[in-house]
Amino acid sequence: xxxxxxxxxxxxxxxxxxxxxxxxxxxxxxxxxxxxxxxxxxxxxxxxxxxxxxxxxxxxxxxxxxxxxxxxxxxxxxxxxxxxxxxxxxxxxxxxxxxxxxxxxxxxxxxxxxxxxxxxxxxxxxxxxxxxxxxxxxxxxxxxxxxxxxxxxxxxxxxxxxxxxxxxxxxxxxxxxxxxxxxxxxxxxxxxxxxxxxxxxxxxxxxxxxxxxxxxxxxxxxxxxxxxxxxxxxxxxxxxxxxxxxxxxxxxxxxxxxxxxxxxxxxxxxxxxxxxxxxxxxxxxxxxxxxxxxxxxxxxxxxxxxxxxxxxxxxxxxxxxxxxxxxxxxxx
Numbered sequence: 001x002x003x004x005x006x007x008x009x010x011x012x013x014x015x016x017x018x019x020x021x022x023x024x025x026x027x028x029x030x031x032x033x034x035x036x037x038x039x040x041x042x043x044x045x046x047x048x049x050x051x052x053x054x055x056x057x058x059x060x061x062x063x064x065x066x067x068x069x070x071x072x073x074x075x076x077x078x079x080x081x082x083x084x085x086x087x088x089x090x091x092x093x094x095x096x097x098x099x100x101x102x103x104x105x106x107x108x109x110x111x112x113x114x115x116x117x118x119x120x121x122x123x124x125x126x127x128x129x130x131x132x133x134x135x136x137x138x139x140x141x142x143x144x145x146x147x148x149x150x151x152x153x154x155x156x157x158x159x160x161x162x163x164x165x166x167x168x169x170x171x172x173x174x175x176x177x178x179x180x181x182x183x184x185x186x187x188x189x190x191x192x193x194x195x196x197x198x199x200x201x202x203x204x205x206x207x208x209x210x211x212x213x214x215x216x217x218x219x220x221x222x223x224x225x226x227x228x229x230x231x232x233x234x235x236x237x238x239x240x241x242x243x244x245x246x247x248x249x250x251x252x253x254x255x256x257x258x259x260x261x262x263x264x265x266x267x268x269x270x271x272x273x274x275x276x277x278x279x280x281x282x283x284x285x286x287x288x289x290x291x292x293x294x295x296x297x298x299x300x301x302x303x304x305x306x307x308x309x310x311x312x313x314x315x316x317x318x319x320x321x322x323x324x325x326x327x328x329x330x331x332x
Contacts, residue, residue, distance in 0.1 A: 008097050008098055008126065009064060011129070015055060015118075016051075016054075016056060023045065028114070035110065035111075035113050036110045037235060040233050043085075043086055047086035050312060051090055053313060053315070054094065060316065063326075070330050076142070076144050078139030078140075078146040078148075079092050079103055079146075080106045080148035081106065083110030084110065084198070084202060085198045087114055087115060088202070091316075092325065095325050095326050095329065096329060097133075098326065101332070102133075103133045104134050104140070106137065141164070144332070145328075146162050148167070148169045148170065149169075150171075155171045170321050173320075175302065176208040176209070177208070177302040179211050179303060180212050183308070187308040187309075191206065191223065191302060192223060192228070192259075194308065196260070197231075199235070199273060201273070204300055204312055204314065206311060207271040208265075208269070209262075209277065210290070212287065213280075213283070217278050220257065220278070221256075224259050225257050225258030225259065227259045232259065237259075240259070255278075260275065260276050261275050261276070265277040265278065300318075
């Protein structure tokens with residue numbers, strides 16, 4: 001098994017080199033944009049940049065060294081991929097194959113074009129992978145393990161439908177930023193990507209802001225107002241206009257930050273598209289207490305466990321929900 005896993009890793013490194021020089025061909029790119037109008041060329045290229053980080057030889061080998069080779073036969077791992085972001089399901093597929101198991105994959109129609117292109121590109125580097133990847137309309141009930149990502153409602157359905165199968169089912173999460181008065185303007189500027197990239201649709205998009213004493217909402221608003229609009233999907237700006245009109249109609253107070261509406265709050269929460277919650281926090285102790293209270297719903301925290309501007313570029317070992325899928329699969 002370790003020889004096979006070595007071949008998979010080597011092919012992944014070659015794949016990273018290949019897509020780093022070419023990226024998706026124009027027909028694939030256009031088809032992906034047509035299939036999901038919330039995608040943009042910038043979002044796709046940024047997502048590929050993040051995926052390539054996992055394929056660098058040094059980081060990949062360091063990651064693999066943490067897990068002993070798995071001696072058993074390959075099992076069938078069902079993966080139900082999300083499609084809200086470009087290639088968001090690829091990490092689960094990559095980890096499953098690196099662990100030596102087979103993939104039974106249900107793609108999201110929102111991201112099927114890009115995922116098929118990347119998987120076919122990988123198979124071109126290691127043709128034997130074709131027998132390890134089975135793309136299906138739905139995972140059959142005979143899989144050995146299920147990995148799924150979706151909304152809270154989807155999670156409840158999957159928990160019932162696959163109650164007989166060992167599983168890891170991820171639910172809704174949101175991300176936060178912890179802002180200090182000593183944070184530089186450069187740090188604040190990079191925060192814009194954490195907030196606005198991918199229309200704010202990902203669990204790693206910052207939608208809640210903890211402001212320590214000395215940080216004013218006006219400073220945050222100014223940064224977001226000056227964010228680069230050429231990187232923002234026009235559909236997002238249309239949705240923002242709708243949110244703005246609705247809150248004016250209901251006479252709900254907000255700070256208009258140009259690219260986002262900022263609402264005062266006393267606790268974090270999942271936000272509507274184009275809306276962020278601003279929480280004034282007394283000190284670091286109070287911030288840590290709030291973070292601990294909401295830990296099961298927080299994905300990452302910019303300015304604390306994740307550097308500003310990097311929430312959308314997780315390391316290969318930065319697993320969703322903090323659950324080490326490689327460790328779980330390596331023990332099966």
